Structures are given as structure tokens and as C-alpha cells.
Amino acid sequence: MSIIVNELNYIYNPGTAMEVQALRDINLEIKDGEFIGIIGHTGSGKSTLIQHLNGLIRATSGGIFYNGADIYDEGYDLRTLRTKVGLVFQYPEHQLFETTVMADVSYGPKNQGLDEKEATLRAVGSLNAVHFPEKHFYDSPFELSGGQKRRVAIAGVLAMKPEVLILDEPTAGLDPQGRDEILEMVSNLRSTQHITVILVSHSMEDVARYVDRLIVMNGGGVMYDDTPQAVFAHYKELEEVGLMAPQVTYVMHALAEAGIPVRTGATTVAEAKDEILSVLC
Amino acid sequence: MLKDVTLGQYYPADSVIHRLDPRVKLAGTLLYLISLFLFQGPLALATATVFLILLITLSKVPFSYIVKGLRTIIIILIVTAAMNLFFTTGTVIVQFGIFKLTYEGIQMAILMMIRLVYLILGTSLMTLTTTPNQLTDGLEKGLRWMKKIGVPVHEIAMMMSIALRFIPILTEETDKIMKAQMARGADFQSGGLIKRAKAMIPLLVPLFVSAFRRANDLAMAMEARCYHGGDGRTKMKPLRYTAADRNAYLLLFSYFVAMIALSLLWTKVLGGGKLFF
Amino acid sequence: MDQFIKARNVTFEYIRRDDDGNVEGIETALDKVDLDVKAGDFIAILGANGSGKSTLAKHINALLTPESGYLIVDGKDTHNKDHTLAIRQTAGMVFQNPDNQIIASIVEEDVGFGPENIGVPTDEIWTRVEKSLRSVGMYHYRHHSPNRLSGGQKQRVAIAGVMAMKPKCIILDEPTAMLDPIGRQEVLSAVRELNKKNGITVILITHYMEETIHANRIFVMESGKVIMQGKPREIFSRVEELKDHHLAVPQVTELAWELKQSGLSLPDGILTKEELISELCRLS
Numbered sequence: 001m002s003i004i005v006n007e008l009n010y011i012y013n014p015g016t017a018m019e020v021q022a023l024r025d026i027n028l029e030i031k032d033g034e035f036i037g038i039i040g041h042t043g044s045g046k047s048t049l050i051q052h053l054n055g056l057i058r059a060t061s062g063g064i065f066y067n068g069a070d071i072y073d074e075g076y077d078l079r080t081l082r083t084k085v086g087l088v089f090q091y092p093e094h095q096l097f098e099t100t101v102m103a104d105v106s107y108g109p110k111n112q113g114l115d116e117k118e119a120t121l122r123a124v125g126s127l128n129a130v131h132f133p134e135k136h137f138y139d140s141p142f143e144l145s146g147g148q149k150r151r152v153a154i155a156g157v158l159a160m161k162p163e164v165l166i167l168d169e170p171t172a173g174l175d176p177q178g179r180d181e182i183l184e185m186v187s188n189l190r191s192t193q194h195i196t197v198i199l200v201s202h203s204m205e206d207v208a209r210y211v212d213r214l215i216v217m218n219g220g221g222v223m224y225d226d227t228p229q230a231v232f233a234h235y236k237e238l239e240e241v242g243l244m245a246p247q248v249t250y251v252m253h254a255l256a257e258a259g260i261p262v263r264t265g266a267t268t269v270a271e272a273k274d275e276i277l278s279v280l281c
Numbered sequence: 282m283l284k285d286v287t288l289g290q291y292y293p294a295d296s297v298i299h300r301l302d303p304r305v306k307l308a309g310t311l312l313y314l315i316s317l318f319l320f321q322g323p324l325a326l327a328t329a330t331v332f333l334i335l336l337i338t339l340s341k342v343p344f345s346y347i348v349k350g351l352r353t354i355i356i357i358l359i360v361t362a363a364m365n366l367f368f369t370t371g372t373v374i375v376q377f378g379i380f381k382l383t384y385e386g387i388q389m390a391i392l393m394m395i396r397l398v399y400l401i402l403g404t405s406l407m408t409l410t411t412t413p414n415q416l417t418d419g420l421e422k423g424l425r426w427m428k429k430i431g432v433p434v435h436e437i438a439m440m441m442s443i444a445l446r447f448i449p450i451l452t453e454e455t456d457k458i459m460k461a462q463m464a465r466g467a468d469f470q471s472g473g474l475i476k477r478a479k480a481m482i483p484l485l486v487p488l489f490v491s492a493f494r495r496a497n498d499l500a501m502a503m504e505a506r507c508y509h510g511g512d513g514r515t516k517m518k519p520l521r522y523t524a525a526d527r528n529a530y531l532l533l534f535s536y537f538v539a540m541i542a543l544s545l546l547w548t549k550v551l552g553g554g555k556l557f558f
Numbered sequence: 559m560d561q562f563i564k565a566r567n568v569t570f571e572y573i574r575r576d577d578d579g580n581v582e583g584i585e586t587a588l589d590k591v592d593l594d595v596k597a598g599d600f601i602a603i604l605g606a607n608g609s610g611k612s613t614l615a616k617h618i619n620a621l622l623t624p625e626s627g628y629l630i631v632d633g634k635d636t637h638n639k640d641h642t643l644a645i646r647q648t649a650g651m652v653f654q655n656p657d658n659q660i661i662a663s664i665v666e667e668d669v670g671f672g673p674e675n676i677g678v679p680t681d682e683i684w685t686r687v688e689k690s691l692r693s694v695g696m697y698h699y700r701h702h703s704p705n706r707l708s709g710g711q712k713q714r715v716a717i718a719g720v721m722a723m724k725p726k727c728i729i730l731d732e733p734t735a736m737l738d739p740i741g742r743q744e745v746l747s748a749v750r751e752l753n754k755k756n757g758i759t760v761i762l763i764t765h766y767m768e769e770t771i772h773a774n775r776i777f778v779m780e781s782g783k784v785i786m787q788g789k790p791r792e793i794f795s796r797v798e799e800l801k802d803h804h805l806a807v808p809q810v811t812e813l814a815w816e817l818k819q820s821g822l823s824l825p826d827g828i829l830t831k832e833e834l835i836s837e838l839c840r841l842s
Contacts, residue, residue, distance in 0.1 A: 042708060042738050056460050079466055087464040094454075095461040097486035107483065111466030142490065146607060156465060173654075173735050175606040175765040176806030202738045205809060242740050247809035247831065254835045260842050269809055273816045280822065280842055414663055446663045449705050498658035505619050505651040506661075506719065507643050507675040517670035517683045 003030040003053060003085070003164065008062035010048055010220075022048045024220045026062070030164070030198070035190055037207035037228070038200045040217030041242045046200050047090075049217065050166050053198075054085040083112055086162030090169045092153030096141040101127070101152050104141050108160040119159075126158035127151075129193070130185055147178040151185075158189070164196040165189070171206065183210060204246045208232065208267035216243070229265045248272040292409045298340040299410045302526045303419025309533050310407045316540045317396050317403075322547025325540050326395070332536055333399060333406075342409050350405050351398065358397055365390040413445040422520050435511030443499070451492060458487045562727060562759050563618060563649075565593035567627030570613055570782075587613040589782035590627065597726065600753045600760045602770035602790075605779035606804055611763045614779070615731045618761065619651040632726060647676055649727040650720030654735050656712035657704075665707075665715050666691065666700040672723040683722075690721035693756070694748045710741025714748050721752070727759035728752065734764065742769070767800075768808040771829050778803065795827030810834055 008026040013019050023045050030036060030053075040046045051057045052064060055071050055078040064071050071081055089095065098104035102123055109119035127137060130151040136144065141152050154170070167186065171179040187210055190197045201207050207214055207228060214231045216224040218241045224231045232238070235245035235253065245267070252264040252272060262279050266272040298306075313332075320329060337344060351358075371385030408416070421438035428434045459469065462483045469480050570588040573581055587610045595601050605611040616622040617629055620636045632648050634641040650672070653659045662668035666687050673683045691697040694714040704712055713733050720728055730749065734742040746769055752758045762769065770776050776793045778786035780803055786793060793800070797807050797815040807815070814828035814837075822841060828834050 041740055051460065054464060056463060079468065082464050083466055087461075089457065089461045089464070092461065094491055095458055095465075095483075095487050097483045097490075107467075108465040111468070160466065175804070177606055177804035179806075244739060248813060251810060251813065251831050251834060254831060255838060258835055258839050260838065269813050269816060272813055273820065276813075276817060276838065277820055277822075280838070412663070414667060442663070443661065446661065446704075450657055495655075495658045498653065498655055499661070501616075501621060502651075502653055502659035503661060503671075505621060505646055505653075506672040507646050507723065508671075509643065509675065513677045514674050515677050515679060515683065517667060517674055517680060517687070519680055 002032060002067065004028070004065040005030075005052075006063045006065070008049075008052060008064065009060050010045075010052065010057065011060045014060065022220050023052070023059070026222055028215070028222070028225070030196065032163075032196055033190075033194060034196050034213055035187075035211045036196075036198045037211035037214045038198060038217060039202070039204065039207060039214065039243060040223075041202075044217040045220040046217045047168060048220075050087060050168060050198065050200060053164075053166060054082045054087050056082075056087070079111075083108070083160040084162055085164045085166065086157040086160055088154050088157050088165070088167045088170060090172055092157075092170075093141075093146065093149035095156075096149060096153060099140060100138045101132070101141050101144075102137050104152060105155045105159050108156055112160060122159040122161070123155070126155040129158055129189060130155045131181075147174055147181065150174070150178075150182065154182075154185075162195060164198065166198040166200070168200045169202060170199070171201070171203070179206070186210075204232070204244060205268075208246045228267050232267050233265065290408070291412050292342045292346060294341040294410075296339060296341040296410070297525065298336060298406070300525065301410075301529055302520055302522055303411050303415040304423045304520065304522075305526050305529045305533075306407045306411055307416075307419050307423060309529070310404055312533055312537050313403045314400060316537055317399055319544065320540050321544040322551075324543040324547055328536070328539055328543055329399060333402060336406060337402070340406060340410050342406070347402060347405060347409065351401060354397075354401060358394060361397060362390045362394050365393050414442055417442040417445070418516075418518070418520055435514075439511075447492075447495065450495075451488070454491055455484070455488055458484055458491075560597055561594060562597040562599070563593060563595040563629070563631055563761075565591055565614075565617070565624075565627070565629045567592065568614070568617060568624040568629055569626045570617065570622060570624055586782050588617070588624070591782070591784055593629075593777065593784070595727075595759060595761065597759055598753075598757050599775065600750075600773045601762070602773035602776045603761065603763045603779060604765065604767060604770060604776060604805060606765060609779040610782035611779050612731050613782075615651065615729050615761065615763050618649055618727075618729050620645040621651075643676065647672075647723050648725050649729060650723055650725040652713065652716045652720060652728060652730045652733050654732040656709050656716065656736065659716050660704045660712060660719075663703055664700075665696065665702050665704060668704065668715060669700075669718045669722050672719055676723060686722045686724070687718075690718040691715075693721055693752060694718045708741060709737040710744035713737065713741070713745045717745070717748055717752070721758075725758070727761065729761040729763070731763045732765070733762075734766065734769065742766075765805070767794075767806055767811075771808075778805070790829060791827040793827075794829055 005026050005028040008023055009021070010023040011019060011021050026049060038046045048057065052059055058072070066081060066084065069076065071078065096104050098107065102120065105123035105127060106119040109122040114122065132148065132151050132155060141149060144152065150170070157165070170182050170186065174182065183206060186197060186199065189195060199207065199211060211228060214224070214226065214228045215222055216231060216238070223241065224234060232245040232249045235249055238245060248266055248269055252262055252266050252275070255262050256264050260279060262275050266275050316329060320326060337347060366382065366386045367380040369383055369386035369389045371383035373381050373383055375382045417438045421434055424434050467480060467483055469477070472480070568588050568591045572585045572587055574583045574585070576582045591614060603611045603614065613622065617624060617636065618631060620642045623636050629636045631645050634645055636645060660668050661671050669687045669690055670683050673686055678686065688697065691700055694717050696711060696714050696718055699707065699711065704715060707715065717728065733745050737745065749760055749762065750772055753760045762773065764770065771790055773790055776788060776790055777784050778793065785803065786796065786799070794811050797811065800807055810831050811828055814824050814834050818824045824837050828837065
């Protein structure tokens with residue numbers, strides 16, 4: 001199972017004075033079970049790209065293939081695609097609307113055509129998966145804390161049993177504890193439920209800690225597509241496009257320049273610590 | 282999706298019309314609308330046409346840009362024309378069942394079309410050349426006398442300008458919530474009226490929640506910046522009439538008098554009919 | 559230097575009521591908070607969501623007043639309603655959501671909103687607007703619509719809007735929480751500049767620890783109480799304690815602490831990359 005993106009282009013307001021090429025010549029293959037990070041500054045095209053992956057935006061040219069099928073084929077069922085490729089928008093708690101948490105999470109499964117009982121089962125399963133406390137299942141989603149609301153919103157997408165889960169900055173606006181909890185939860189979901197995860201983030205520290213593959217977007221195109229270590233080795237080029245490597249990467253490079261023979265590939269605190277200790281002790 | 286409405290959106294340019302005091306433009310628009318429904322005969326129609334073309338030329342807004350705005354109301358135009366065409370009594374030319382095409386009907390339909398098109402062009406010329414803020418300022422100052430009879434003019438103007446500021450934000454938000462619900466399998470397009478109305482709930486509830494949250498935040502931000510109503514407030518951009526504004530009033534007045542005179546000339550002196558042929 | 563803010567035993571409770579108006583629960587948002595800020599200081603208040611830091615900020619701007627205890631801003635007690643406008647003018651506030659605090663549809667008009675409210679004459683509004691927009695590097699955008707600006711630019715406009723009221727102090731309530739890294743940099747450097755060049759007292763509320771490195775003093779809040787306070791170096795050297803309170807320590811400080819735990823003889827509270835490098839070079 002995979003998503004193949006082929007020569008994808010997307011142009012806003014084509015033919016007018018406000019024409020903007022939001023995506024240019026994107027080629028990607030997303031394999032089953034990968035944990036991918038997408039970084040890029042605001043306006044680099046990352047949000048536009050992920051909305052193509054579940055067919056919410058239709059490309060100006062190029063194609064997307066989900067499990068070998070062209071999603072732009074006539075008669076291709078985009079609604080089913082959206083349940084297979086679950087997309088959690090930025091600040092997803094803003095889409096909550098039901099009177100109870102349970103009803104809100106069941107909304108997706110019901111749209112899939114499942115009956116009440118089946119939908120409830122799905123909702124319970126996904127609420128448990130996001131570690132949402134059972135005693136609040138029938139509370140109003142509007143009275144929860146920010147972090148809890150976000151869990152409910154993510155559960156609302158998980159309840160459709162997607163094969164791919166895309167999260168657009170799932171930690172925006174949360175405090176450090178909330179951020180760590182959400183990221184840990186996503187990481188767990190991937191290993192326990194075997195879903196492919198695509199994480200869009202501004203935080204280099206976060207992606208360095210979790211993902212296996214990192215896609216850097218710039219000016220609507222893919223700038224780098226490699227392991228985090230390999231991508232952050234280009235920290236100078238990243239800076240030129242307004243991005244930064246994790247702080248430890250800078251520390252390692254500065255140490256090497258100062259004549260301490262460390263390898264500069266570390267991207268997390270744990271890696272940096274091991275490397276420095278192995279050289280100094 | 283929702284961003285395509287261009288009818289009457291401010292068109293930045295540096296022209297005589299752009300620089301006029303918004304009160305002049307408001308009064309002028311009102312006067313022009315009245316004149317459109319008062320005029321009789323071809324002389325007055327020609328004057329109204331020349332006047333409109335003159336103003337559009339002066340405004341430096343491309344003619345094609347203004348006309349593009351008409352596309353959004355084309356349905357209304359067609360319906361109005363059809364109504365007039367078939368439901369005006371008079372000399373029958375052709376008859377299809379209950380629909381009678383009359384000589385008077387054709388005249389009436391053409392006249393109404395002209396009036397509507399001029400009306401839209403005239404009002405959109407005002408909104409095209411006046412920023413929403415100038416417009417609310419103009420209304421606030423122009424209608425200040427109503428404060429004496431208990432109308433909260435300042436508050437209404439403030440509400441209008443805040444609404445204008447938030448329309449694009451809420452439009453974008455609607456788009457985003459719609460997509461977020463579609464990502465959860467929502468279907469806004471298919472089904473009957475009731476099904477579609479029900480499908481709107483997941484869109485409208487979050488939109489209201491968000492609008493209230495924003496209103497709450499904004500009220501606090503305004504308070505924090507010492508907002509306490511209209512009393513004791515000064516203006517960064519106070520409205521002051523200039524010589525150009527006085528001339529504009531004079532021109533408007535002359536136009537209006539000419540329209541009345543030409544209409545009277547047509548009906549009373551030349552003995553023309555009510556309509557323009 | 560003189561005392562600008564003095565808070566003693568400030569307590570504030572949110573009372574939740576059910577539909578019939580009966581009290582459902584009471585949440586203590588502030589619990590006997592003491593705070594002293596000198597004129598010209600750069601203060602950071604750190605804490606998780608719900609720790610009471612935003613409630614404290616709103617007290618300094620007199621949007622809320624203490625239920626018990628008192629708070630004095632620039633010699634004026636916030637309880638006294640006659641002082642409310644003067645306090646809000648002298649201690650301006652910038653909020654988290656950039657969209658929900660910009661009132662006008664044109665940048666310069668928004669910056670003029672505060673001065674209009676306090677009755678500044680028209681000519682002076684223009685000079686103030688120009689000066690404040692320049693001080694945050696947004697003068698070039700004065701004719702723009704706020705909707706076309708980035709998050710960081712919008713926040714700088716909001717800061718200019720406060721500066722145009724000629725305040726002595728700016729309170730920023732999580733101004734960077736909704737911004738991308740570039741936006742965060744923009745806002746922080748604008749704030750530091752105002753503190754250094756114009757001598758504006760800054761109270762920065764945040765949950766990003768790395769934003770507090772340049773503060774004179776840090777207050778850490780939890781459950782409505784101030785649980786730690788001190789200079790950045792003092793606070794940053796208590797890594798374990800900070801982690802217990804679920805605060806994220808900047809990577810450089812964390813790395814230094816981890817290395818020290820593993821036996822390297824490093825000093826406590828390393829704040830910057832440069833400090834760490836020179837300490838490590840000394841060891842090798």
C-alpha cells in the first residue's frame with residue numbers, strides 16, 4: 001500500500017493577477033508504515049500538499065495514486081479515500097460541534113455508513129487510543145481543556161480507521177507537556193495500529209525526535225527528502241530559506257569547528273550526549 | 282470557493298472620485314438612485330447614462346472590472362426582465378398560453394433592465410472607490426444628527442467596521458471547517474433540501490462558536506486599548522470637506538435638477554408618453 | 559530604580575455556575591501572588607496552560623481586579639475605577655491570537671485606535687503612529703490590510719498599537735504561541751529592542767523557556783502560585799525541578815545538564831551554545 005504523487009502542480013487563481021503557484025513538480029512515494037515529517041515555513045506549500053493527499057484540493061496538473069488507483073479517475077470514490085487517508089487539520093478542536101464527546105467522535109463513522117452501535121464501538125476504541133478519560137465520554141466537548149479537546153478531535157479522525165494519518169501541526173498552541181503527550185500518543189498509534197503517519201510541524205526538535213524520513217518544502221517544491229540526520233547536515237542551506245536545524249546540531253558543528261573531533265550528525269539531545277561523551281571520556 | 286465574489290470590493294486607485302469625502306459619495310449615490318426611478322423620457326435617460334460614464338471614467342476603475350460585478354446578479358436581471366416581459370398588460374403581440382408578450386411589456390422590461398444595471402453600477406462605483414472604513418466614517422458623521430433622537434450612531438458604525446474586518450477571516454474559517462468536516466466524510470453536496478440543511482450543522486456550530494470566541498477576545502483587546510465608547514474620542518482621519526467636495530455637491534445638484542427638468546420637458550412640453558419611446 | 563508593579567497576596571477565583579445560577583465549582587486562578595517589578599525590567603512569567611499566568615497578566619492591565627490582596631501599577635491601585643484608563647494606557651497588553659486583537663482594516667488605522675480612544679489630537683496621532691510602526695519595523699506596511707500579513711507581522715502591529723499609547727510597560731500574553739519560528743523571532747527581537755532602546759518595562763508570558771533567556775527575572779507559576787523565581791541562570795540550573803513541573807528546558811541547557819549528570823564537570827545553568835562550547839573546549 002502506498003501513496004504516489006506524480007509531477008503534481010497546483011496554481012491558485014490561475015489566469016488572474018493573483019496567480020500563485022502553490023505546488024510545483026512534486027514527486028513522492030509514501031510507503032506503508034512510514035513515519036514522515038514535513039517541514040517548511042508558512043506559505044511553503046506544506047498545507048496545500050497534504051490537502052491533495054486526501055483529495056480535498058484537486059491538482060492543476062499531475063496525479064496522485066492511492067494503492068495503485070488514480071484518485072482523479074472518473075468515478076473514484078473520494079469520500080472513501082478521505083476515510084482511508086485521515087487528515088487532522090491545524091487546531092482541529094475548532095471543528096467540534098456535537099453535544100457530547102461520544103457523538104462528535106461517532107460523526108465520521110456514521111458518515112461512513114456504519115450503524116449507531118458500530119459507530120459507538122469505533123468511537124470508544126479511538127477515544128481509548130488517544131488516552132481520553134472514560135468518565136468524560138458523555139461530557140460536552142466545549143467544556144474540556146485545550147489539550148483534551150485536541151485529543152477528541154484526533155479521535156474523531158481515527159474513528160474512521162484510516163490507513164494513513166496526516167496531522168497538520170498537531171501541537172500548535174499547546175504547552176510543552178501537552179505537546180509531548182500528543183507526540184507520544186501519535187508515535188504509539190503508529191506502532192500499535194500500524195498506520196502510516198505524516199506529521200507537519202514547525203518544530204525541528206520534534207521531527208528530529210520522532211520521524212524516520214523528513215521532507216523539506218520550500219517555495220512550493222520539495223527541497224530535501226531524506227533521513228532527519230541527512231537533512232539537518234544541510235543546516236546552512238536550511239537557514240537560507242528561513243528554517244533552522246535543532247539546537248544540538250549547531251552545538252555539534254560548533255564543537256567540530258572548535259577542534260573537538262565529534263561526528264556532527266546528532267539531531268537529538270540523547271545522540272549528542274552519547275557522541276560528546278564518547279569523544280571526551 | 283467563497284472568495285470569488287468581487288461585486289463592489291474596493292478597487293485601490295488614485296482618482297478624483299477616490300479622494301472625495303465619503304459623505305459626498307453616499308449622498309451622490311442616494312441622489313442618483315432616486316433620479317433613476319424618477320426620470321422619464323430619452324433625454325433624461327441619456328443624461329443619466331452620460332453622467333454614469335463620466336463618473337466611471339473619472340474613477341479610473343477599468344470598465345471591464347465594474348461590468349464583471351454584474352455577472353453575479355445576472356439571474357436577478359433575467360428574472361426581472363422576464364416578469365416584466367410577460368406580466369405587463371397592454372397590446373398583445375404574441376401569446377403562449379397564459380404568457381402574453383405585449384408591446385408595453387418589452388418597453389417595461391428594457392426600462393427595468395436599464396434601471397437595475399445603472400443602479401448596480403452606480404452603487405458599486407461607490408463601494409469600489411471608498412474603503413469600508415471611509416464608508417463607515419461617512420455614515421457615522423453624516424448621520425450624527427440621529428444621535429439626538431437616540432440612535433447609537435457611533436456604536437453602529439463601530440460594529441459595521443468590525444464586521445467588515447472579520448468577513449474575510451470568517452470566510453476563510455468557513456472554508457477550513459468545511460474541509461475539516463469533509464475530511465471526516467461529510468457530504469455537503471448531495472441529498473434533498475432537508476438532508477443538506479442537516480449537513481450544515483457540523484459547519485454552522487463550529488462557526489458560531491468561533492465567532493463568539495473571537496468577539497470575546499476582540500472585546501477584551503479593545504478594552505485593554507482604552508476603548509470606552511464614542512465619548513472623548515478623537516479621530517486619526519477626521520472627515521473635512523474640501524473645495525473638490527463642494528464642487529462635487531454642486532455637480533450632483535445640477536445633475537439632479539437637469540434630470541427633473543428634462544423629464545418634465547419630455548412629458549409636459551413635448552407631450553411624450555410615460556416611457557421613453 | 560523605582561517600583562513599577564507591586565502585587566501583594568493577589569487572589570482571584572473563577573466561579574462556575576450551572577444553568578440555574580448555583581455554584582458548581584470554584585477554581586482558584588491566582589493564589590496569594592506577590593510580584594515586584596521595577597521600571598525598565600524585562601520579566602518573564604513561565605507556566606503551563608491553566609497555571610494562572612494569563613489571569614495575572616489581565617490583572618496588571620486592570621481587565622481583572624483581585625478578589626483579595628491588591629495590585630499597584632505605576633503608583634495606582636487597580637481597585638480604583640478612576641484609574642482604570644490610566645493604568646491601561648500605561649501598561650498596554652498584547653494578546654495571543656493575532657487576528658482577534660486587530661480592530662481596523664488598515665494597519666495604520668489600527669495603530670491609531672488606542673490614541674483615538676484616549677483623545678489624542680489628530681496631528682499627534684499621526685506622529686505617534688509613524689513612530690510606533692517604525693519602532694517595530696512595520697512602517698512600510700502602514701497601508702496594508704492586516705489580513706495580508708504574516709502572524710509575526712500582525713503581532714508587531716499589535717505591539718505598535720500599544721506603543722502608540724505611550725505606555726511605560728507592555729504585557730505580552732503568549733504572543734508567540736500561534737506563530738511559526740520566524741514569527742517568534744520577529745516578535746521577540748522587537749520586544750527586546752523596545753526594552754533596551756526605549757526603556758519599556760516588559761512582562762513576557764510564555765511557555766517557551768528559550769524565550770526567557772534575556773529576561774532579568776523569571777517567575778514560574780503553577781496552580782495559581784509562583785513556585786520559582788530568580789535570574790535565568792538560577793532558574794535554568796534547576797533542570798530536574800523544571801522537568802517535574804512539565805516545563806521544557808532548551809536543548810542546550812538540557813544537553814549541558816545531561817553531560818554533567820554523566821560526570822563531566824560543567825557549571826550549572828548554561829544558557830547559550832557559546833557557553834557550552836567554551837566549557838567543553840576547556841575540558842578537552
